[in-house]
Amino acid sequence: MVLELQKPRPIWQIMFSTHHTDVGLLYLITSLGFLFLGGSLALAIRAELFLPGAQIITDSMTFNRIFTVHGTTLIFLFILPFASAVGNYYVPIMVRYKDMAYPKLNAIAFWMIPPSGALIWLGFADFTWYATPPYSIISAPGPAADMWIFGLKILGISSVLGAINFVVTILKCKHPDMSIGQVPLLAWSYLSSSLIILVAIPTFAAALLMLLTDRLGVSGFFNPAMGGDPIAYAHLFWFTFHPEVYVLVIPAIGMMYEIIPRFSRKPIYSYNSGIFAFVLLSIVGFSSWAHHMFATGMSFTEKTVFMVGTLAAVPASAMHVFNFIATMWNGRIKFSTPMMWSVGGIALFFGAGAGGVVNSAMPLDFSTHDTYWVVGHFHLFVMGTIAFGSIAFFYYMFPYVTGRMYNETMGKIHFVMSFIGTILVFFTQHVLGLYGMPRRIFDYPPIPEWIAMNQIATVGAMIIGVSMAIFLANMIYSSGKGKLANTEDPFGVGGKYYYPFEAKNPSH
Amino acid sequence: MGGHSNWPEWIYVGIVIALMTWVGAEAWEAERLVEHVPEDAETIIVTGQQWFWTFEHEDGTKEIGELHVETGKAYKFEIVSTDVIHSFNIHDYVVLMDAVPGRVNTVWFAPDAPGVHDIQCREYCGLIHYNMRGTLYVEDPA
Ligand code: HEM
Ligand SMILES: [Cu+2]
Numbered sequence A: 001m002v003l004e005l006q007k008p009r010p011i012w013q014i015m016f017s018t019h020h021t022d023v024g025l026l027y028l029i030t031s032l033g034f035l036f037l038g039g040s041l042a043l044a045i046r047a048e049l050f051l052p053g054a055q056i057i058t059d060s061m062t063f064n065r066i067f068t069v070h071g072t073t074l075i076f077l078f079i080l081p082f083a084s085a086v087g088n089y090y091v092p093i094m095v096r097y098k099d100m101a102y103p104k105l106n107a108i109a110f111w112m113i114p115p116s117g118a119l120i121w122l123g124f125a126d127f128t129w130y131a132t133p134p135y136s137i138i139s140a141p142g143p144a145a146d147m148w149i150f151g152l153k154i155l156g157i158s159s160v161l162g163a164i165n166f167v168v169t170i171l172k173c174k175h176p177d178m179s180i181g182q183v184p185l186l187a188w189s190y191l192s193s194s195l196i197i198l199v200a201i202p203t204f205a206a207a208l209l210m211l212l213t214d215r216l217g218v219s220g221f222f223n224p225a226m227g228g229d230p231i232a233y234a235h236l237f238w239f240t241f242h243p244e245v246y247v248l249v250i251p252a253i254g255m256m257y258e259i260i261p262r263f264s265r266k267p268i269y270s271y272n273s274g275i276f277a278f279v280l281l282s283i284v285g286f287s288s289w290a291h292h293m294f295a296t297g298m299s300f301t302e303k304t305v306f307m308v309g310t311l312a313a314v315p316a317s318a319m320h321v322f323n324f325i326a327t328m329w330n331g332r333i334k335f336s337t338p339m340m341w342s343v344g345g346i347a348l349f350f351g352a353g354a355g356g357v358v359n360s361a362m363p364l365d366f367s368t369h370d371t372y373w374v375v376g377h378f379h380l381f382v383m384g385t386i387a388f389g390s391i392a393f394f395y396y397m398f399p400y401v402t403g404r405m406y407n408e409t410m411g412k413i414h415f416v417m418s419f420i421g422t423i424l425v426f427f428t429q430h431v432l433g434l435y436g437m438p439r440r441i442f443d444y445p446p447i448p449e450w451i452a453m454n455q456i457a458t459v460g461a462m463i464i465g466v467s468m469a470i471f472l473a474n475m476i477y478s479s480g481k482g483k484l485a486n487t488e489d490p491f492g493v494g495g496k497y498y499y500p501f502e503a504k505n506p507s508h
Numbered sequence B: 001m002g003g004h005s006n007w008p009e010w011i012y013v014g015i016v017i018a019l020m021t022w023v024g025a026e027a028w029e030a031e032r033l034v035e036h037v038p039e040d041a042e043t044i045i046v047t048g049q050q051w052f053w054t055f056e057h058e059d060g061t062k063e064i065g066e067l068h069v070e071t072g073k074a075y076k077f078e079i080v081s082t083d084v085i086h087s088f089n090i091h092d093y094v095v096l097m098d099a100v101p102g103r104v105n106t107v108w109f110a111p112d113a114p115g116v117h118d119i120q121c122r123e124y125c126g127l128i129h130y131n132m133r134g135t136l137y138v139e140d141p142a
């Protein structure tokens, strides 16, 4: 691991480096930057919805742009780069190789992110993160939409390059003494999610090109006025982005597989079922894309097929949960900050999965689809599980990366507030959805239940906001002034688990 | 697998699979019942456009933003759109179907009690999506 702050180097040495830990650091900083940017937009949305009528955002177009950029940022510019950051740091170490397989390609993949982030933010498009045609063809405002399309295009290429690198590093560069069945589960999670990316992303890449040419008026793939079919886009989109949710969640689960055994001071309950569940998820993840489309006018048979395909993914996720609990069972658990975040993440994973089962049952979906229920469901995953796992891992990496310890009390306060806030916001949103509030609305009629629940959600979001400010302060302060960490065993849990940490500053 | 017995895991996975099978079967059965449109249902053509709903009854009368129906009858909605995708929703009756340009989607309901209900658009469709709302009046037959 790098001890960046103990042996400082000029910033450009890191920026022009292709070493995996340096690229990892760049990914990490970029990703956290976007977390705070995207998070502020979330607070703006929640503040706006505190009461019916306009509060702080004056017009609905601005509101629509804000939620579009919020979603795009947090999914593509926070969660995905965060996973790449962790993968860059750990995957080569775990397979005992000196770097990623293609270091230059790795750096290139990273450097595609800042320009796409800029395109997305400067464009400030308003057509939601689905970019559904024909809206995204005929009425989404000019350059904003095109900038979003180009931004996503570049991000897609970057993911594919990153995925190739992970697959080759794990399969071809692992130490010959190590069989594939000995590779730690965190590395397995990258293998599975990279394979999903390689299958899924090209589909969306094609869809984006078709969307662009439709916008230019030279084709009409999705434009009914020219004989096209907008539902075709929905299929292409969800064929990519349903599996993509597993690309987001699988590395986060892998991170928990790293943290939970260490802080339980016990080996993983079943290493093999962890691998099995990863591989199964990455295959079954493809069988369920059209459960996002029950209301587009599908036949009964189609709906049935996709319901079955969706439910089939549940046992695989459930196996991970079982593995975590069985690992903690009878362990000598140490509840340091990373462990708290992981355990909280598992609890919310369970809640979110249960909500997903409700969505999959087709008649119930007509009650929940496109309401705040769905917002609650997927945020419980993306925030409650994926972001929790990522933040857990961030605390876990912190001493290895900086050589200093974060402030444990502040870390725990951060967790407790975020956990309470997450429950307040996203469980309430489930109920709000059952009361019929559609998602993506700037204003709502003064229905007393809607007002009350929106207010609870807004208060919850503010609690998360404050906890994130504490997080930021802790990071900035501790990376400069925190007490020096023992990089052999920073958390005092004893024992080296799977691989040796190298506490040296790499120069390449 | 591993050095220890895994039977708790297999039992657990078995339970999860059984639960999912049960959920799936129940859902399938319920959906099968609501799919079937009654033969005598009256047709109402619902048109979504930015940003209001138009309703055309079988006798040719048109309503904008309001829909009047009677208790004790079944109604079949034929849903179309003239511009972008909207989603026709009467939440109180769990009626939900997208209005997709170039397609005709159908969904039906049979109101049982007089009352007033909200109609809304549940798919993001641009500037005034938030206010693409209407009112359903269910009345007893005169
Ligand atoms: C693995 C973690 C998961 C993630 C990250 C995730 C994420 C998401 C996201 C982002 C959406 C909403 C997309 C949108 O409309 O913007 C969604 C909707 C949905 N999810 Fe999940 N999900 C996960 C697991 C599950 C599971 C386990 C199930 C079912 C057993 C499920 C079933 C559904 C269904 C049916 C919808 C569509 C709801 C609707 O729009 O009516 N999801 N999920
Ligand atoms: Cu609409």
Ligand SMILES: [Cu+2]
Residues within 6 Å of the ligand: B086, B087, B121, B122, B123, B124, B125, B126, B129, B130, B132
């Ligand atoms: Cu709408």
